[in-house]
Amino acid sequence: MAETQSRLGEANQRAQAKVDKFEARRAELADAALSTLSRLGYARTSLRDIAENTEFSHGVLRYYFDDKLDLITQCIRQYKAVCVKRYDVATTTAATQDELLDGFIAQLSETLVAETHLHRLWYDLRSQALFEAALRDDVQKIDSDLEQMIWRVVARYAEMEGGSPKLSPKALYALFDGLFQAALAQVVAGEDTAVSEMEKELRALFPAIA
Template sequence: MTPPSKSQAKAEAKRAFLIEQATICLAEKGYAHVSLRDIAKESGVSLGILHYYFASKEELLLEVIASYKERFIAELEREVVAAPLDNFFPALAAVLGRSLLEDRKLHRLWYDLQAQALYTPVFLEQVHHTRNRLHDLIARMLKRLQTERGAALAVDVSAASSILYSVIDGMILQCLLDESRTAAEAISRFQLALHHVLESLFSSGSPATHPVERGD
């Protein structure tokens, strides 16, 4: 494979930098309150340069979300799907808890995109693509618990995946909206609820996982 030329490498680095700056702006203020001019100003480039790399704010938001979700999914693949089964639940709870703590504003932007997708078709395809990948990842986790531990699901894998995804998605949103609690309190409640949901999905009452201990 031919390595990229210096000009190509420079253009790719510039594009990555602009996506990084756009991520900061959009995550801080939300899609409706940020213009391409705002992003160009924060990036220290002209509006023309930004338009050279991205035709519209919609295209830039899609790049931001794709970049963030790729990183999030890769982390789940590495630390949860491939984790020893004895560490399955703690690994899942740890990744989700850490993501809520470190990427709170990016999660908020993800819900912003989903709301925009109700009215903007160009966003709908990205939302479906990302949700389908997360559904598939959850299904593989559950199938592994079934085959390697003989843990029987109370419903079929497809239904269980949809239930677990919907519950996680809803609980993350609740954590983002619940400003009366500290981040640690919200994450602790989230992890405990997640454990109970996982238990309820298995007819035996336990998928051979262990809950994260709650702090005082």
């Protein structure tokens, strides 16, 4: 009996290791594909386009991903997971409201400029989810994660003064997302004041909502 259980345990471990290896490979391929996707966008990118711009063959991509939608959602899921963690660092390390505000805005401004194409891809994908049912669950999950991230930042800011946010998580996310998307459009259009205008709006917004 004990020997049988041991063999089953080993078999389960091997099966799990195989799954982990498969998922790790998907993550590696998604990271490699992000550059091409962010440059070309959802509509103009195929698995063949990605294969031509990476070291991986079309056959390899087809083995690990069902289709373009599967690959794109994996890419965005990984990227947004990193984004959320960035702002959590600013929230947990700040000792004052000014430190929290400065850290949050610095991170937001940096990613707006350094990762413009990736954010543009996210908004492209979110728009496509209105038409592609296969995208909706992933997009809604990412939106929910971002909403909670904004809530943690604002709630922490308010808590430092013994208060609480004046708006719901959904309303707060809509405000911040709207400001960021507008700034992104300005950056894409080459407007030099995009970052400074966003920062000014955010500094005025925080005291009003918390």
